[in-house]
Amino acid sequence: MHFPCFCILEMEHMTLLQRDRENIELGHIEGTISATKILKLYNKGMDNESIASSLQLDLEYVNSVISDYEND
Numbered sequence: 001m002h003f004p005c006f007c008i009l010e011m012e013h014m015t016l017l018q019r020d021r022e023n024i025e026l027g028h029i030e031g032t033i034s035a036t037k038i039l040k041l042y043n044k045g046m047d048n049e050s051i052a053s054s055l056q057l058d059l060e061y062v063n064s065v066i067s068d069y070e071n072d
Helices: 003-043 048-055 059-071
Strands: none
Touching: 003 048, 003 059, 048 059
Protein backbone atom coordinates (compact mmCIF):
# COMPACT_ATOMS: atom_id res chain seq x y z
CA MET A 1 0.00 0.00 0.00
CA HIS A 2 1.91 3.01 -1.30
CA PHE A 3 -1.05 5.28 -1.87
CA PRO A 4 -0.21 7.92 0.79
CA CYS A 5 3.13 8.68 -0.87
CA PHE A 6 1.48 8.99 -4.27
CA CYS A 7 -1.08 11.43 -2.87
CA ILE A 8 1.64 13.64 -1.38
CA LEU A 9 3.53 13.73 -4.68
CA GLU A 10 0.35 14.52 -6.59
CA MET A 11 -0.47 17.33 -4.15
CA GLU A 12 3.04 18.77 -4.60
CA HIS A 13 2.66 18.51 -8.36
CA MET A 14 -0.68 20.33 -8.26
CA THR A 15 0.79 23.03 -6.02
CA LEU A 16 3.65 23.56 -8.49
CA LEU A 17 1.22 23.73 -11.40
CA GLN A 18 -0.87 26.33 -9.56
CA ARG A 19 2.25 28.37 -8.80
CA ASP A 20 3.26 28.21 -12.45
CA ARG A 21 -0.19 29.35 -13.56
CA GLU A 22 -0.11 32.25 -11.11
CA ASN A 23 3.38 33.27 -12.28
CA ILE A 24 2.26 33.18 -15.91
CA GLU A 25 -0.79 35.30 -15.07
CA LEU A 26 1.38 37.76 -13.13
CA GLY A 27 3.77 37.94 -16.08
CA HIS A 28 0.89 38.81 -18.41
CA ILE A 29 -0.28 41.56 -16.06
CA GLU A 30 3.21 43.00 -15.70
CA GLY A 31 3.70 42.81 -19.48
CA THR A 32 0.46 44.70 -20.05
CA ILE A 33 1.47 47.39 -17.57
CA SER A 34 4.89 47.73 -19.25
CA ALA A 35 3.32 47.93 -22.71
CA THR A 36 0.94 50.65 -21.52
CA LYS A 37 3.82 52.68 -20.09
CA ILE A 38 5.81 52.24 -23.30
CA LEU A 39 2.93 53.44 -25.47
CA LYS A 40 2.19 56.43 -23.23
CA LEU A 41 5.80 57.60 -23.54
CA TYR A 42 5.85 56.84 -27.26
CA ASN A 43 2.69 58.89 -27.81
CA LYS A 44 4.33 61.79 -25.94
CA GLY A 45 7.09 61.73 -28.57
CA MET A 46 9.84 59.90 -26.68
CA ASP A 47 12.15 57.78 -28.85
CA ASN A 48 12.48 54.03 -28.34
CA GLU A 49 15.96 54.13 -26.79
CA SER A 50 14.87 56.73 -24.22
CA ILE A 51 11.78 54.70 -23.37
CA ALA A 52 13.84 51.55 -22.83
CA SER A 53 16.29 53.43 -20.66
CA SER A 54 13.62 55.26 -18.68
CA LEU A 55 11.62 52.11 -17.92
CA GLN A 56 14.71 49.90 -17.60
CA LEU A 57 13.43 47.54 -20.28
CA ASP A 58 15.14 45.73 -23.12
CA LEU A 59 15.21 47.84 -26.30
CA GLU A 60 14.08 44.88 -28.41
CA TYR A 61 10.97 44.53 -26.22
CA VAL A 62 10.20 48.24 -26.54
CA ASN A 63 10.66 48.06 -30.33
CA SER A 64 8.37 45.03 -30.49
CA VAL A 65 5.58 46.69 -28.49
CA ILE A 66 5.76 49.85 -30.62
CA SER A 67 5.90 47.86 -33.86
CA ASP A 68 2.80 45.87 -32.87
CA TYR A 69 1.04 49.12 -31.94
CA GLU A 70 1.86 50.76 -35.27
CA ASN A 71 0.77 47.70 -37.26
CA ASP A 72 -2.66 47.40 -35.62
